Amino acid sequence: xxxxxxxxxxxxxxxxxxxxxxxxxxxxxxxxxxxxxxxxxxxxxxxxxxxxxxxxxxxxxxxxxxxxxxxxxxxxxxxxxxxxxxxxxxxxxxxxxxxxxxxxxx
Amino acid sequence: xxxxxxxxxxxxxxxxxxxxxxxxxxxxxxxxxxxxxxxxxxxxxxxxxxxxxxxxxxxxxxxxxxxxxxxxxxxxxxxxxxxxxxxxxxxxxxxxxxxxxxxxxxxxxxxxxxxxx
Numbered sequence: 001x002x003x004x005x006x007x008x009x010x011x012x013x014x015x016x017x018x019x020x021x022x023x024x025x026x027x028x029x030x031x032x033x034x035x036x037x038x039x040x041x042x043x044x045x046x047x048x049x050x051x052x053x054x055x056x057x058x059x060x061x062x063x064x065x066x067x068x069x070x071x072x073x074x075x076x077x078x079x080x081x082x083x084x085x086x087x088x089x090x091x092x093x094x095x096x097x098x099x100x101x102x103x104x105x106x
Numbered sequence: 107x108x109x110x111x112x113x114x115x116x117x118x119x120x121x122x123x124x125x126x127x128x129x130x131x132x133x134x135x136x137x138x139x140x141x142x143x144x145x146x147x148x149x150x151x152x153x154x155x156x157x158x159x160x161x162x163x164x165x166x167x168x169x170x171x172x173x174x175x176x177x178x179x180x181x182x183x184x185x186x187x188x189x190x191x192x193x194x195x196x197x198x199x200x201x202x203x204x205x206x207x208x209x210x211x212x213x214x215x216x217x218x219x220x221x222x223x
Contacts, residue, residue, distance in 0.1 A: 034212060041196055041217035043149070048211065088148060094139060094200070094212065096149040 002027045006089050006097035014105050017079050021100045023089030024071040033072050035063055036088040038099070043088055046074070079104045108133045108203035110215035118221045119189055126185045127218045129199030134179035139200040140172070143217075149198065155182045189222045196220070 003026040013019055025033065032050045036043035047055050049065035049072060057063070060079075065072045076083055079102075086099040109132040119125050129138065140152040152172055153161040161174040175183045186193050199215040 036212075041219070042198060042214035045211045045213065090149075090212075094141070094149075094151050096151075098148045 002091060002095055004089055004091050004095055004097035006087075006100050008100060009098060010101040010103070012103045012105065013079055015080055017104075018075065018077045019079060019102060021074040021076075021087050021089075021102070022071065023073070023097055025089075025091050026070065027091055029092070030067065031092045033065055033092075034090045034094075035072070035074050036090065038086045038088055039084075046087075076102075081106055107211070108135065108201050108213045110199055110201060110213055112197075112199055112215040112218050114218060115216065116219040116221075118223060120223055121190055123189055124185055124187045125189065125220060126183050127197050127199075127220075129182045129184070129215055131180045131201055131203075133201075133203055135201040135203055136179070137202055138176065138182045140174065140182070140184045141198040141200060141214075143196045143198060145195070152184070152197075186220065189220075191222045194220055194222045 005024045007022045032048050034048050035046040037046055046057055047063045052065050052067045060077050063074045081104050084104045086101050088099045089097040111130045113128045138155045141149045142152055143149045151164050152167045153163045153174055155161045155174045155176040157176045157179050171187050173185045196217045196219050198217045201213055202210050
């Protein structure tokens with residue numbers, strides 16, 4: 001069965017820190033891996049990754065996909081309090097991981 | 107991008123009743139998705155709704171409990187039938203549409219917060 005595992009489940013950092021969020025997966029037929037940011041109700045799309053490599057969303061967010069080792073990471077540099085949210089990883093037909101709750105303290 | 111609205115935004119219902127949630131998109135989209143997010147948990151896909159065909163349900167979800175309509179390319183409804191407190195959740199409608207990146211992105215509606223007493 002397809003599976004998405006995110007780690008850590010929660011993370012507390014201070015403004016200016018760099019964070020790395022992890023997403024590992026098992027899937028029969030990989031099509032895409034997506035990252036979302038969820039602050040209140042609806043998740044906001046960040047990245048769609050279809051091939052191994054790096055995609056940058058903004059100057060502070062970047063993501064890497066490794067299709068050989070079956071994982072992706074989301075990096076946030078120079079974190080700000082506005083980055084506080086749950087970050088979700090989703091696979092193919094939108095099977096979501098449990099999410100990582102990031103809290104950025106001033 | 108796609109702008110999605112849902113109605114109602116929230117509701118409190120009695121056990122045994124049914125609630126129909128509406129999802130309206132400002133663009134024509136082929137695939138629409140319905141998700142549930144229970145308190146403190148991640149999103150779970152309920153079903154995929156394609157216009158002109160029956161919805162495809164995920165394991166653990168059945169049509170009798172969550173009937174879905176998809177009458178056209180901009181609208182869908184999800185009904186939560188014979189509700190119990192375990193159905194208390196946020197229900198989210200989602201679509202795939204071309205975004206600012208030029209690629210297909212996933213957009214979510216604002217959600218419907220359902221509380222069943």
